[in-house]
Amino acid sequence: ESYDATKAYTAAEMFSDLEKGIWSELPVHKPIDLFRRNLQKTYAEKLINLINPAETQPRTMLDAQQGLNKTNDGMSIVKGHTKKLVAQIRAALPLIKDGPTRLHLQDVMERLTAALDPKK
Numbered sequence: 001e002s003y004d005a006t007k008a009y010t011a012a013e014m015f016s017d018l019e020k021g022i023w024s025e026l027p028v029h030k031p032i033d034l035f036r037r038n039l040q041k042t043y044a045e046k047l048i049n050l051i052n053p054a055e056t057q058p059r060t061m062l063d064a065q066q067g068l069n070k071t072n073d074g075m076s077i078v079k080g081h082t083k084k085l086v087a088q089i090r091a092a093l094p095l096i097k098d099g100p101t102r103l104h105l106q107d108v109m110e111r112l113t114a115a116l117d118p119k120k
């Protein structure tokens with residue numbers, strides 16, 4: 001992206017594509033089956049680990065080369081995506097009638113919100 005933004009598949013585009021695929025039930029307020037709930041929880045946990053990495057978490061090659069730290073755009077993009085996802089879940093919740101789906105979305109929203117503000 002830094003070399004030629006007109007040709008690059010940007011991080012923002014990647015997160016948008018992931019959101020459309022992984023969270024496709026949110027805008028249409030459909031029940032989320034067990035397998036999709038597990039996928040969504042795994043995705044949420046990955047976001048949480050990017051925002052608040054564990055001290056003992058092994059560093060990946062990407063971390064070693066670029067890293068998600070306070071001095072580049074990576075963290076800003078991840079946090080922005082996470083905030084957008086929380087807002088979408090919050091907006092969808094009142095329209096979700098399926099019990100397991102409601103509980104799942106409430107749980108994921110709480111986890112993501114806590115990751116964004118770990119002081120609470």
